[in-house]
Amino acid sequence: MEETLKKTIFSGMQPSGLPSLGNYLGALKNWAALQDDYNCVYCIVDMHAITVRQDPAELRERARNLLTMYLACGIDPEKSVIYYQSHVSAHAELAWILNCYAYMGELSRMTQFKDKARRHDENVNIGLFAYPVLMAADILLYNADLVPVGEDQRQHLELCRDLADRFDALYGDVFTVPEAYIPKAGAKIMSLQDPEKKMSKSEDENDGNVIFLMDEPKVIVNKIKRSVTDSGSEVRYAPDKPGISNLLNIYRAINGETAEEAERDFDGKRYGDFKAAVAETVVGALTPIQNRYEELAKDRAYIDGVIAKSAEKARTMAEETLAKARRAVGFPDR
Ligand code: ATP
Ligand code: LTN
Numbered sequence: 001m002e003e004t005l006k007k008t009i010f011s012g013m014q015p016s017g018l019p020s021l022g023n024y025l026g027a028l029k030n031w032a033a034l035q036d037d038y039n040c041v042y043c044i045v046d047m048h049a050i051t052v053r054q055d056p057a058e059l060r061e062r063a064r065n066l067l068t069m070y071l072a073c074g075i076d077p078e079k080s081v082i083y084y085q086s087h088v089s090a091h092a093e094l095a096w097i098l099n100c101y102a103y104m105g106e107l108s109r110m111t112q113f114k115d116k117a118r119r120h121d122e123n124v125n126i127g128l129f130a131y132p133v134l135m136a137a138d139i140l141l142y143n144a145d146l147v148p149v150g151e152d153q154r155q156h157l158e159l160c161r162d163l164a165d166r167f168d169a170l171y172g173d174v175f176t177v178p179e180a181y182i183p184k185a186g187a188k189i190m191s192l193q194d195p196e197k198k199m200s201k202s203e204d205e206n207d208g209n210v211i212f213l214m215d216e217p218k219v220i221v222n223k224i225k226r227s228v229t230d231s232g233s234e235v236r237y238a239p240d241k242p243g244i245s246n247l248l249n250i251y252r253a254i255n256g257e258t259a260e261e262a263e264r265d266f267d268g269k270r271y272g273d274f275k276a277a278v279a280e281t282v283v284g285a286l287t288p289i290q291n292r293y294e295e296l297a298k299d300r301a302y303i304d305g306v307i308a309k310s311a312e313k314a315r316t317m318a319e320e321t322l323a324k325a326r327r328a329v330g331f332p333d334r
Helices: 021-034 056-072 090-099 104-108 111-119 126-141 151-171 217-225 242-255 259-265 271-298 300-329
Strands: 007-013 038-044 081-084 146-148 179-181
Touching: 007 021, 007 126, 021 038, 021 056, 021 146, 021 242, 021 271, 038 056, 038 300, 056 081, 056 271, 056 300, 081 300, 090 126, 090 300, 104 126, 104 151, 111 126, 111 151, 126 151, 126 300, 146 151, 151 179, 151 300, 217 271, 242 259, 242 271, 271 300
Parallel strands: 007 038, 007 146, 038 081, 146 179
Antiparallel strands: none
16 A cells, blocks of 8 residues: 555553553554554653653663664564654644643543553652553654554543644644554453453562563463462353453463354364463464564664654654644644
C-alpha cells in the first residue's frame, strides 16, 4: 500500500518499570503486527512516567531499555517512528492548550487517576490528574486513526475523542478523532496470584504476580506453576475460575486460538499439565525476543542512531498539527 493512503497508528508505553507480559500481549505484540498496513508512531512516554516519583538515573536507563525492547519485539525503525516523548516539545505545548478545554469533572472520573491517587496518596500531583490530557495530545498531534492499547486505556481514549470533538466543534477540522484498537484475548492480562487485578509492571509489590519480558525461562515456569489454583479440576473459562481463565487468555493471545480451541486442547487434562503447557508457550514466545534484546543492547551506536533520527521525524509530524491548534485558539504566528 502507498504511504499516503495508509492510516496512522499511535501508541505509547511508560518507562515506569520492566515491561511485562501484559504490556506485550495487550500492546507491543500488536504494534509490530500492524506496521505493514499502517504508518506507525510508537512513543516512550517518559513525561507520563514522572507523574509518579522516579529515580532520575533509573528513568533514563529504563527509557533506553524500553526502546530496545520495542525493537526486540519487532518494531522496525525503517518502517515506524520510535522516539522519546520528552524529545518532542510539541507534546507539552498541545497538552497545555487542551488543558484549557478539559473539565475537572471528567478528569476526576478517570479510574486510573482514582487508583493511582489512592496508591500514591503522598503525591497526588497535578500531572497525575492531567495525565489523560497529555495522552490526548500525544495521539492528536500525529492525526492517529487507531490507537492499539489494552482494555485499561479505553476510558482515556474516550476522553481523547471527546476533547477532539469539543475542540473541532469550536474551531473547525483541526484534529482526527481516533479509535481504540483493543485485542480480543490479550487486552487484560491479570495478576498471577490475584487474578482480580490487572498485571502491572510498576504497581505490584509481589514479583510473583508479574511475568517480566526479560524473566529467565525457569522463573517464568515457576511463576506460572505458583499462580492461583482455582476450585474444580476442569480447564475451561468460568467466572469462578479467574486464574485458569487468565492463563487460557495468555495461551490464546500467544497462539491465536479461539476460546473453544484452547479449551479443547486441555480437555481431560489436569491443572498441572495445563500450567506446564502455558509456561512452555510463554517461554517459546519470549526466548527469541530476549535473544534479540541482548544482541541489540550491545550495539549502543545503533540504538543512538535510531533515537536521533526518529525524534527528528516525530518533531516534523507533530509541529504541523501543533501549528494548526495554535492558530485555531488565536496565538500570534511565530
Ligand atoms: P504501570 O503499571 O506502570 O502503571 P502499565 O504496565 O499499565 O503501567 P503502561 O506503560 O501504562 O503500562 O501501558 C502500556 C500498554 O500496555 C498500554 O496499552 C496498556 O493498556 C497495556 N497494558 C498494561 N497492562 C496490561 C495488562 N495487564 N494486560 C493487557 N494490556 C496491558
Ligand atoms: N496512558 C498509557 C500510555 C500512553 C499512551 C499514549 C497510550 C501515553 N500516551 C498515547 C496510547 C496512546 C498507558 O498505557 N498507561
